[in-house]
Structure formats: structure tokens, C-alpha cells
Amino acid sequence: MDKNSKIYIAGHNGLVGSMILAELQKQGYNNIIYKTHDQLDLIDQKSVDEFFKTQLPEYVFFSAAFVGGFIKQKKYPAEFLYNNIMMQNNVIWAAAKYGVKKLIYLASACVYPKDAPLPLRESYMLEGAFQPNNESYAISKVAGIKLCEYLNLEKGKNFLCVAPTSIYGENDNFDIEDSHVQAGIFRKIYLAKMRNENNINALCKDLNLNQKEALEFCDKHGIFDNHIKMIGTGAAAREFANSRDLAGFCIYLAQNIDFKDLCEYDEKGNLISSFVNFTDGEPVSIKELSFLIAKLMDYKGELIFEKELSHNDGTLRKTMSRKKFNKLGYQNKISLKNGLKKMIEMYGVWSR
Known part of the structure; x- marks a missing residue:
């Protein structure tokens, strides 16, 4: 991949896609193409095929997804399965059809069975049932990994798949009801800090609600004057x-790694995995994460966790093999503390 290579980013506005775009630009790549949903609906097969036929990208980063938190996944499983499979199938198939040199596909840690041993090794995929709450999303992501694998084996393509751990960053979705766990925790503490400091104007501005509505919203989500009711035991x-x-890792793969480098075989020569985990360091408890965010934000109130384990805690421990x-x-560069500092800083800038 050279600086003039034509590169297409699917999902360039998202948490990871926006960072891929920023890092490519930082590294001097100058022939990057991307489209908003209004400009190119990835669920529309005809439109995607026409886009690839006319644009002929050489490299593709697929980070587009229909995503949401626990509540949304439970409520709309059909949409999660259909939308994600359609988007990825259309892009991956068109990439193969029109000669894309390399495609990087972002999967998810949810591709692993709910009872798989820890740490999660790539070969454990499809060895058991998925977590019920995100089964439809998991099925779609497994389908994406297997489609890339089959195209590589059948047609000699070079499509690489990554299963990331929980990802956070400054371009996340911070909706309390529809976000990743770390983004949701941050937003709760952010709003609680405003209420704790009696900064009602900032609270109303952030929520885009009047004072009565803003306080009702906070009460509904356990955000009070001097404490927050957290979900789960932490x-x-x-x-x-x-x-x-x-x-950075996705770009590194596009620059340096081929499909064969990701393949793992058993003692009989059978292919048992063709993707790679992406993770960073030791697991951190939700309680530790919450207190770290509160400390970084200088929040003076109390965090109150539930006393007994329940379904709100989900799987108690999840680690991935490195x-x-x-x-x-490849080596990660950003510590959790520094990454959270940057996320908090940027949210403060955007919310003003």
C-alpha cells in the first residue's frame, strides 16, 4: 500500500473508522474515498456494486456496522442480523469482484461462545452457543469472518479479519441507553458532575433539554445531586x-500482513482459525474503570453499585489471547489512563 493507493473506508464516521481515516491522513495517504450513509447505502447491493465498479478501490477498511448497546440488541435482533450481514456481504463481495488487493474486516469479541475457556483463542469460534443478548450481532460477525476466509481460499483473495476487545475513544457514542459500557459510564459521571456542581445550564445544554426534563432524565438514570446509582456490582x-x-493496527495489517500470516492449523493440517484478536493489557473491572473515570474528571459524588450479582453484570470476566x-x-501505544484522558478532553471540547 503506497501513498497514492486508492483506499475506501466503510464507516468513516464511526468510532474506529474515523480514527483509521485520521491515521491514514497523518501517514500521508492522499487518495482516500468515503461516503456517508445518504451518499451510499451499504445495504443496497446494486449501489455498492456500482460504487466499486466505478471507483475501483485498491484497499478497503470495513468498519461499518449497525451497532448498539444491550437494550437495543435485545429489542432489535432481526435488524442487527439483517443490516450487518447485508452491509458486509455487499462490500466484501464487491471487493472480491472488482479486484481489491486487500480488505481489513472488523469483527467483534462477541464471535466467541459464551462458555469458551479463557483467554479466548481464535480457534474457539463456533465451538459453542453465543451470549443470548448479542447472538444476532455475533452471527453476522462470524459470517463476515467466514466469507473473507472462503474468498481467500477459493479465489486467492487477501482479506484479513480482526476481532477487537472492548474499544473506546473520543469519537464514541455516548448515549447512556445505547452505548458501549465505558462510554455509558463516562456520560453518567459527566452529567452527575454537572448536577453535583449545580451547573444546571451545562446539564441542560448537554442533554438538549429544559431544566425540568433534564432533571427528570437524570433521576430516571440514577444520577442525583451527590451520588450515582450504577448498574451492576462492578x-x-x-x-x-x-x-x-x-x-493503527488495521493500517499495519494492510501494510505488512497477509492472510497466510493469520492462519492457524491443527496437527493434521486443518485450518482452525484465520483471524486475529486485538486486545490490550490486563482486564479491568467495571468498578475500577468507573472510579478511574471519576478521578480523572474530579467528580466529588459517590458511586453506588448493586450489592448482589445479577444479569446486569453480564459475563464476569472476558480475556482474549494475545x-x-x-x-x-505490532505494539499498542495508548494506556487506558491516557486514552480516557483524551476521550474526556475531546468530549468537553465538542459539548461546548
């Missing part, structure tokens, strides 16, 4: 990685 632990690091990742020669 005992669940996750690995978190920064979106800028993931973007064995294959470590062999590829």
Missing part, C-alpha cells in the same frame, strides 16, 4: 483498547 472485568491503537497478535510485531 465486578465484571473487561479488556479495553483505544480506537486509535486499533486503527498469542497470535504478539507474533505480528
